[in-house]
Amino acid sequence: MKDQDQMHQFKLLGRVCLFACAMWAGWNNSAQCAEHPISGRDGQQATLIQAGVVHIGDGTTLRPGMVLVVDGKVQAVAEKIESTTEMQVLTVAEITPGFIDAASSVGIAGGAGEVTSEVTPDFVVADALDFQDPNFARQIDSGITSIHVTPNTDNVIAGFAGLLKTGGTTPNWLQRETGLFLSMCNDPTGRNSSRSRPETLYVRQPTNRMGVVWILRSRLHAAQQTDTEPSSVSAVSTDQALSDLVQGKTKTYAVSRTAYDIETLYRIANEFSIRPVLVGGDEAYKVIDLLKRENSSLIFTSLSTRSTGTEQTELRWSSPTMLAKAEIPFALAGDELLNQARIAHRFGLEPTAALAAITSVPAKILGFENQIGKIAAGLDADLVAFRGDPLQVTSAIEWVMIDGQIYSNGKGQ
Amino acid sequence: MRTEFCRSQSRYLLSMVLACCTVGVCGSAALAQDLAIKAGKIITVSGPTLENGIIIIRDGRIAEVGADLEIPVDLRLLDATDKVVMPGIVDPHSSAALNQANERNAVVPFLSVVDGIDPMRPYFEESRRNGVTTAVVVPGNSTMIGGQASIVKTAGIYVDDMLLLRSAxxxxxxxxxxxxxxxxxxxxxxxxxxxxxxxxxxAETPPVTPEPEKPAPEKPAPDQPPSSETGAVESSDSGTVQDPERTESAEGATETPADSNAAANQAVKDLLTGKTRAFIYCQNAADVGQAFRLMDDFKFNAVLVLGQDCYKAAGEIAKRNVPVILDPTLVYWKRDPVTRLDEKIVLTKLYQDAGVKFLFQSNDSDSRQSLGSSYFWFQAATAVRYGLSREEAIAALTLEPAKALGIDQYVGSIQAGRDADLVILTGDPLDVSTWVDQTLVNGKVVYERKTDWKLKLLLEAQPQ
Structure with missing residues (x-):
């Protein structure tokens, strides 16, 4: 309940911010559109998009359908909307919601791991984000309109991820601190590159996977013992952040790929009553019953990145299909979202589920289903226009819209 | 449809009687691999696409293709009425069939991939699974004179059984x-x-004038008489797998160092006398210019294997009629070192706009990723996304590489006389949900999806 309250507060805050942004954007448009080609809509406040197929994102479609965009928001979606002379009318073959990458590393400047400590719960990715990183343009070009920038997995308790739009001239944060990332996997054991030189200062724990569990458990246990005052999620002290975590005030994400890591993760999670969103999940297909029992949500990254080395996870191309069958909510994430959805479909996932896994499902898992992830009245106008069936490799993206602004080839128009 | 089928069946009864007589006269029953394929769609590549066509295969070759063919009764029928048949894919450049693609020694023209091809490499299994029936096995990209390439079929245990052309x-x-x-x-x-x-x-001493090289098939084409005696002798240069040459190469193994020098030069001489071509790896656009200078100065033909950056020479490539093979990563982003601005490079579009015909190659990787460029269909579909026509994309996987390598009279299209190297697909070749259902090499089914346990396991939708 508490974390829901917290989330609610954040959402409210987010909405206020967005409202302010929208106000600013509106003023900006009317006042100085010529100087701002990125945000300028040349006074065209309303855009009507006529599409052969509108993929709503939640599994439903309109064939044909129309989407009315006003001031960066979708104002109406229907089979038929009358156009007026003030509207800019665009005709496209098919349209989907903008894609949401729920586990991305784009734009983190100066490295995402910390060598001097394995527990860094007060680290915030948003503080290291370089919005000028040209990779954002690449994300836009491939239809990704929102990204969840996550810390890397070198640290056992790694830090806070942030959710932002890929478009705009300045970072448009949906939430600067979405949740705390834990690494319940082998990765933290590999961080110690100086193991062969034990005299160095940088010999860090853990050095094996048991050590990962030990650090996680002992630090959470210590946090449970200390009595601290409740505080905001953006607590600056490590102790405070850990305390918030064990008190259930912080949304948590945990990276686990192998079946044994996933099992361990839920064992620890239950000991401390935390409800992590599972990230990774390469072998999730082996523990489907557990995931169902734990009511898990999964950010599945194994279609784009296949873990190797010590984890040696066994690959199943049908993992997304199995998760869908078991009705476990999962997002496809990592990289190349559209190709992931296409390939997941190739491997047996229903087309609607494949599209949902990169739109409405990640929005829901991240707690922003009322703002992004669907083409629906009141939601952000984040859209991807296609020249054909989005799930066909032969179909090109015509343009991408973020908050009502059209981009093509990753660039604003 | 159905009535037509019944009618044709009654015709079969008639032809059956005739066929019995024929068999009696010839005294040779149909070989096990002889069969007829009834296909929902046949993409012939060299001719028009046929709806509801029939392919008749005899002795490992396509005997007839047509819409209204009678199926002889002696033939096994392969029902593909709900499927699409296309020619087997030709991979024009791969080193994945070799355990080691490159040598430490920079100049090794005397080496032949035939001695290094391992038919058990995962490359071949993956090839059959993905409809690749012909592979041009070429030494790697980092040896100056890397040795001789060969063209093989992708099914077999012994490399000699797989050879289509020894010296490619x-x-x-x-x-x-x-x-x-x-x-x-x-x-x-x-x-x-x-x-x-x-x-x-x-040349100052009168030589035996070598005939201009024509790649000889492993087996004589049905419309050609078996190789004459002289043909067999000549083929020792042109590289068939007929016995005289095999013996010769066995002798080659016991050469003295002096002979080995001669052999070293022989491969280069074959290039300069037009008996073979070169595969020239160009890392960047400047290398393309160097390649053309070499080709002009030494008067030989070449296929260019292009690194990513070579697109900058697309205009120059267009002026010459030289086949080019693209880097498998067709779409990538490039950062300008000065402005730090990113540019999206779509290789197929850049070459297409410059008027260059191109070929695809498979990604030289054993552990194929689930996504992307490891797959020919994916590459072709990507090219279509950026403006190539579907017909051109399919041709770039089949007939175009066959033509570029001078083996189009054997492979690359579905027409009478060609090797029966066929891919039976569950749907359109470029559709994301299409799978290879069966692959045929020389008329034999060498891959069947229904018995592919590995694929089944990967796609099994029931958790174990």
């Missing part, structure tokens, strides 16, 4: 493995000069 070309690389480009090119030129001079010296 000599691999040259313009990328210096380390050090200076100047010395790399200078050394390459010196090797070619030496061979050229030796040829000129030999």
């Amino acid at each position: 070309g000599l691999k040259l690389s313009l990328q210096p493995p380390s050090g200076s480009r100047m010395s790399h090119i200078a050394r390459l030129r010196r090797e070619l000069e030496t061979a050229k001079r030796q040829l000129a010296e030999a």
